[in-house]
Each structure stands twice: as C-alpha cells, then as structure tokens.
Amino acid sequence: MNLHFSMLIFLSVVAVSQDESEDQSTARKLEWSGNFDVKYSIFHMNQSSANYKLQFFNKSISSYLSQYRIEPYVNAEYKLQNLEVQLKTHAIFYDEKESSFDLYEAYGTYNPSASLSLQAGKRVYNWGKGYAFNPVGFVNTVKDPENPELAQAGLMSINAEFVKSFPSEVLQSFSVMMVILSGRPVISHRFDETKNTDVGLKFSFLVMDTDIDFMTYQSVTYPARYGVDFSRNIMENLEVHAELSVANKVIRYVVANGVPQSQQSDRASYLFGFRYLSEISTTVIAEYYHNGSGLSRSEFQSYHDYLVNGLSIGTSVSVQRTMENNRALFNSNTLMQEYLYVKISHPEPFDLLYVTPSMFSIYNLADKSVLLSASIQYKPTTDLEFILWPSFLVGSNNSEFGGRQAQQRIDLWMRVFF
Amino acid sequence: MKLFVYLVFMCLQNLAAQDANALLKSIDDHLLPESYEAYRKIINEEPNGSKKEFTFYTIKKGKDKIALLYLAPASEKGRATLRLGENMWLYIPNLNKPVRITSLQSITGGVFNNADILQLEYSVEYDARFAGETKDEQILELKAKSTVVAYDKLKMWITKERQYIHKVEAYSAAGVLIKTLEFKNEKNYGNGLVRPSTVETFSPFYKGYRSYLIYQKITARTFPDEVFTQNYMGKLGNLR
Numbered sequence: 001m002n003l004h005f006s007m008l009i010f011l012s013v014v015a016v017s018q019d020e021s022e023d024q025s026t027a028r029k030l031e032w033s034g035n036f037d038v039k040y041s042i043f044h045m046n047q048s049s050a051n052y053k054l055q056f057f058n059k060s061i062s063s064y065l066s067q068y069r070i071e072p073y074v075n076a077e078y079k080l081q082n083l084e085v086q087l088k089t090h091a092i093f094y095d096e097k098e099s100s101f102d103l104y105e106a107y108g109t110y111n112p113s114a115s116l117s118l119q120a121g122k123r124v125y126n127w128g129k130g131y132a133f134n135p136v137g138f139v140n141t142v143k144d145p146e147n148p149e150l151a152q153a154g155l156m157s158i159n160a161e162f163v164k165s166f167p168s169e170v171l172q173s174f175s176v177m178m179v180i181l182s183g184r185p186v187i188s189h190r191f192d193e194t195k196n197t198d199v200g201l202k203f204s205f206l207v208m209d210t211d212i213d214f215m216t217y218q219s220v221t222y223p224a225r226y227g228v229d230f231s232r233n234i235m236e237n238l239e240v241h242a243e244l245s246v247a248n249k250v251i252r253y254v255v256a257n258g259v260p261q262s263q264q265s266d267r268a269s270y271l272f273g274f275r276y277l278s279e280i281s282t283t284v285i286a287e288y289y290h291n292g293s294g295l296s297r298s299e300f301q302s303y304h305d306y307l308v309n310g311l312s313i314g315t316s317v318s319v320q321r322t323m324e325n326n327r328a329l330f331n332s333n334t335l336m337q338e339y340l341y342v343k344i345s346h347p348e349p350f351d352l353l354y355v356t357p358s359m360f361s362i363y364n365l366a367d368k369s370v371l372l373s374a375s376i377q378y379k380p381t382t383d384l385e386f387i388l389w390p391s392f393l394v395g396s397n398n399s400e401f402g403g404r405q406a407q408q409r410i411d412l413w414m415r416v417f418f
Numbered sequence: 419m420k421l422f423v424y425l426v427f428m429c430l431q432n433l434a435a436q437d438a439n440a441l442l443k444s445i446d447d448h449l450l451p452e453s454y455e456a457y458r459k460i461i462n463e464e465p466n467g468s469k470k471e472f473t474f475y476t477i478k479k480g481k482d483k484i485a486l487l488y489l490a491p492a493s494e495k496g497r498a499t500l501r502l503g504e505n506m507w508l509y510i511p512n513l514n515k516p517v518r519i520t521s522l523q524s525i526t527g528g529v530f531n532n533a534d535i536l537q538l539e540y541s542v543e544y545d546a547r548f549a550g551e552t553k554d555e556q557i558l559e560l561k562a563k564s565t566v567v568a569y570d571k572l573k574m575w576i577t578k579e580r581q582y583i584h585k586v587e588a589y590s591a592a593g594v595l596i597k598t599l600e601f602k603n604e605k606n607y608g609n610g611l612v613r614p615s616t617v618e619t620f621s622p623f624y625k626g627y628r629s630y631l632i633y634q635k636i637t638a639r640t641f642p643d644e645v646f647t648q649n650y651m652g653k654l655g656n657l658r
Contacts, residue, residue, distance in 0.1 A: 033495055079656060111656060114644040126515035151512045163650070165643035172502065173647050204649075209505050211518070211648070231518050233505065236565065239518045277520050353464055382470050382491035417493035
C-alpha cells in the first residue's frame, strides 16, 4: 500500500516540478491533470437476500453499513511533434491495510500523418454508440451502467488506425482500426500462448450525415463476434442510435439440475435508443438493451435457487463454493436479457445556480425489478463538484436488482479537478 | 401591365437579395479567415456576480468544418467538439469516444450554446435581405437556409463605414427573441485582420446572466481534412 501511495505522491511532485521547469518555447509539452475524489457511502443492506446471506454468512452486523474512501486520479500527457505518451493512474485508499493502485492507461502514439496513427500499450477502447450498454464493444472494458462516464482500465494492445476524408455529400469520411490483443495468460500473468493472440477490426463510415460502424473480433480462445452500429441526428434536438452483435458458439453459464453448467450456442445482442434535448434544456437518454447471453426468467430462477441451496446446506465449504462460482460465472451488471435504461437531467432548474439534478433507472423487463437512482450535482466553481447520489434497488428477493446485497445506497462525493 | 410590374418588382427584389447576400459574405470575410486557428475564452457572468471561465483552441477549415479543444478549466480539459456541416460531436476523454450532440446544447453553461461556439460563416447558414437602416448602420434580416440551424431568424446591424457587425438578435421560428449578441473592442490580429475581439451575449431566458466570447489570438492556417474527423478529436492538442 505504502509503495502505491508513495508512487502517487512522487508522480504529483514530479508533475509540479516539471510544469514549472517546462520551457514554453520548446516543442516538447508535458501536461499533468487529474481529479481527487472523496466518497462517503451509506448502504442499507438487504439482509433477506441470498447474495447478502452468502457474503455475510454467520456474521451478525448492522443492516446499515458505511464506507469512506479516497480516489485520486493522476494523468500525464507528453507530446513531442508527432509522438505522444499518455499515462492515466487511479488509486483507492480505504485505510492503511486496504488500498490499491491501478494503471488505467499507459500508451505511446506515433502519428506519421493526420491520416495514420499507431499506438502501443494499455488503452481504453469504446466501440459502439450506446450510452449505458455496448453490445458491439468487443474490445471495451465492461461499462458500469450506473456511471458510464467513469474512467476505466484499458487493455494491453497494439492498434493502427487509418482515416480518410472525402469532399462528397454521400461518403464524408472512412476509417479502419485494427487492434491486436494478447490472449489469456497461461503462466502467472506473464506469459501468453502466441496462438491465442486476438484481433479486433472496425470499419467506420460517415455516410449522408450518419455514423455507421462494422466491427469484428477474431480469437482462438473466445467466440468470433460480428457487429454493426449507427448513430444519426434525425432532428436538431433528437439523436437515434442502435447496435447489433452476433457471436458464434458463445459459452454461457446456467444452472441445470442444481449445478452450474456451460452451454454453447449462437447468440445475438442488440440495443436501440435516443438522446433528446427539450426546449427547456432537459436531456433524456433512453435505451432498450437485449443481452443475448443473459439468463431468461426461468434460468435466473434456477440460479437463485442455486444460491439459496448453497446457503441451506449451511456449511462454510458450501457457502464458499457457491460464492466462488457466483463470482466466476455470474459476475455481471446485466445478468438477464431485457433492460430499459432511462436517464433524465436538467441543468439549473428553478434558477438554482450550479445545480444539476438527474435521475436514471435500469428496469429489468423480465422480472420487473428496477434500479432507481437520482443525483444532485453542485458545482460552485469550475474545478469543484459535490454530488449527492441516492440509489434504490426495488424488486423481490428472487429478482436481479431486488436480490442484490444492498437495497438502498447513498453516495456523497467531493471532486476536485486539477 | 400588372404582370410587367410584378416581374419588375420580383427582379428588383432578387437584385436586392443578391446585394444583401454579397454584403453578408463580405462581413464573414471581415470577421475570420476561411481557414484558421484561434485561442478563445468564454466568461460566463452569473446573476450573483461570480464568473466562470473556459479557454479553448479552435480550428476551422472551409465552409463547414470546425473543431475545438477545451484547454481550461481542469474539469473540462481535453474535451473536444467537432462540427461538420450540421453534424456535431462531443469527445469526453474518460469515454475515449465521440458522442453526437445537438447544436442547441450548451457545454459551458451560460448563454452561449454549441451553435454560437461552433458557428460557421453566416452566409453559409443564412439568406439575407435588407431590412432598413439607421444613420450609421445597415440592418439585415437573415433567414435560416435549413431547419437544423439553431436560430430561425437573425437581425443584424452592420456599420456603414467599415462593414463590421455591431449587433445581432437571434429569433426562434415563432419570432421570439432568444438572445442578443453585441460585437465590441476592435483589435488588430495581424496580417490585415482587424475585427471586434469581444462578443457579449445576453438573453431574456437567462435573466441576470451575461456571457463574453473573447478572441485572444487568430492565425490563418490550413489543415488536412482528416483532422476534422471523429477519429482525430482526441488528438487535436497535437496541432498546437
């Protein structure tokens, strides 16, 4: 831990000294930025849910828990003519014994021309047009639909991108990106098998004022995937978008006869949605998401029965095994198939300066459970932000959102940007 | 006879419109080079007197390509917006992808919206006609060429002596005044470019707010078309 934070402090000190010594007349540019988040959360635990009982097996604790943590994000950007290096770090500190340090992104870019770029290192990709979900995000880090704009960790990869513009009203621009990723590590996270190297390919077009992408992911280890997406402003204040992905021989896990089992089949996932801005500056984002690899209502019921069964055996071994399987095989923000996402935000209502309220919900159409969240953001100066963020998970104990460990949560954030 | 009078009237009206559009084009030419880079600042003055400042680097090419990169404040640094004709995108560094936005949206808050900050030339978006004059100024009435332009009508006051914009009023299709822009503080930017350096904006919909768009530096410069693509939005800083 101390090493992690010593490193972070060292980076900050170097940042200050470098900025001061930088000669503006040279072509070299080194810039530092970031934000410092302090978060306090109160959880009202759902003590009757199977997930809670597994996590806190044989522990008697209050149904109200709190968590206090700091999360510094420190970024560095170095530029020299057509070379660029990006570094994005993130740390979480709970106390002296519990903390972590992550290298979110660290990559170098070489731009031989405006049309061509080559990148190598650890980088975040964000394929797809969806806001909360991206079925075509084959090389994306899995997004948290509760906060899709949060910084995330990237992937170790190499990529090349070529872009070309055209003076045409039909085909306005075209680009192609190839991403090469190392496969699944086989020896202590240091060695991969060369044959397992994966390739992602994306072709993008701006055709008649519409963004269209075609993408594929080819792998020996994972199923081959193919996708298409589009986005277009159909009115001056209304944008529509959609994504479709198909995958061959997808391995998914279900519980059959009380035991987790893998199944292999071809699956399609899709999404369609819109972003609307009203005359009074209210923004509405709505998306329907079909997760082709997710569990059906009856499959989810079997999964829930499996958790309950692990508990009913009543031994620490059975609880441990159930929890391990739960984490390894059913660890997803969207375990089931049909979701509706709606987010509404409005800046400075009723002349309340610097205040932006917003609310979003993720509604599980199959089991009628819902995650409902409303946040109030207060930004008294451009580089300081306070957020009050209560969330409610509503549904029966055998539903996806109703069965989670917490039934209510309130987050209080302070963010300082620098 | 009636037909003859009607035809003469139509011809005169057409000639007047051509003159008005030529004047509008000349005003555009006085304001900015066709392709340029600029450093601009927006100051939003709130009703309680406090101020918020945003600085950005802007590049423009031809009639329909403009992009800007936020340099300050720290919370916005690295964000970029791109406009290609009527298409607009916002790039958020954390997301690492461009998202389509609308011209009516305001990224900085305050009275300016995207259409003001990413404005193309007036003569590209509007048809002009003469609508009167004062002792020192001519007045043009501008009608949007398409429905996707943020303001349906503009009323523009132009100084007779130097042919500079002095004031613009922006109206909705229903004829409601949305905002007023006043052009102030003439400044010499070099290479023969002399123009108002400050655009002050206020709106009946934002009582007590006032926004200032200040041109700090303008330099004529050409760019490859490819820098005006979604793919380049995260790399706009390389051009500085």
